[in-house]
Amino acid sequence: MSGNFLTIPGDEPLQRRSRSSSLTNLISAFDTKAQSHSDLQKITAFSGSFDKNHKPTFSKDEYGKPVPGSMTEFRGAEALARVCSEMKELCEIINEYGKEPCKNLLPPELQDATRVISFRELFTIYTVISDKLVGILLRSRKHQLTYFEGEVLFQGRDDDVPVFLIQTIQDIRQYCDNKALQARRSVSPMPN
Numbered sequence: 001m002s003g004n005f006l007t008i009p010g011d012e013p014l015q016r017r018s019r020s021s022s023l024t025n026l027i028s029a030f031d032t033k034a035q036s037h038s039d040l041q042k043i044t045a046f047s048g049s050f051d052k053n054h055k056p057t058f059s060k061d062e063y064g065k066p067v068p069g070s071m072t073e074f075r076g077a078e079a080l081a082r083v084c085s086e087m088k089e090l091c092e093i094i095n096e097y098g099k100e101p102c103k104n105l106l107p108p109e110l111q112d113a114t115r116v117i118s119f120r121e122l123f124t125i126y127t128v129i130s131d132k133l134v135g136i137l138l139r140s141r142k143h144q145l146t147y148f149e150g151e152v153l154f155q156g157r158d159d160d161v162p163v164f165l166i167q168t169i170q171d172i173r174q175y176c177d178n179k180a181l182q183a184r185r186s187v188s189p190m191p192n
Contacts, residue, residue: 069187077187081180086130087140088176094146095169097125101162110147113164119148120159137163143179145172 041049043056066072098115106113126133134153140146147164167175 074187077183080183083136083139084176084180084183086132086136087143087145088173089129090126090133090136090140091145091165091172091176092169093125093129094122094163094165097121098163098165101164110164110166113147113166114168115165116162118159119153119161119163120155122163123155123159143175145175 041047042051043054044050066076094117095115098117101113101116103111123133137146144166147166148161150161153161
């Protein structure tokens with residue numbers, strides 16, 4: 001066996017150049033990725049390479065939001081979709097077990113309420129399903145699907161507080177399904 005071990009017998013100079021250029025491209029791509037990772041570590045407060053002198057600049061739309069295409073963004077979208085399905089499930093329970101409210105006794109802002117249930121009864125039914133009733137109630141009130149008085153409901157103290165379903169169950173199903181679909185579509189299917 002004679003000759004240089006880097007040359008292949010019958011190998012043309014053009015083929016060697018293309019191998020060499022593809023290797024150069026790989027090295028260049030690796031260097032670019034390594035540099036972007038190094039830059040990211042300088043602005044990440046939890047890394048060992050954090051640069052305290054770096055002043056991040058964000059637009060109002062970017063502030064407090066995860067990096068687009070990241071796993072954090074993906075997990076957030078999945079969590080929002082899960083919360084939407086839990087809100088829908090809660091509203092379906094209120095629709096199924098609640099009673100029709102007496103419209104002439106309701107204030108004007110609750111005239112559109114379709115069902116009502118006491119917090120005690122809802123708590124009794126919902127604890128078998130989930131232990132996050134109060135959080136889901138707060139979220140569904142924020143989305144104007146339910147209504148109850150007070151900031152937070154507590155078992156025992158607020159047992160007699162009525163919880164109203166504000167919209168029809170068909171509208172709620174459609175709203176929650178659309179919200180969950182929008183959340184899932186808003187992120188990259190293959191996060192980094």
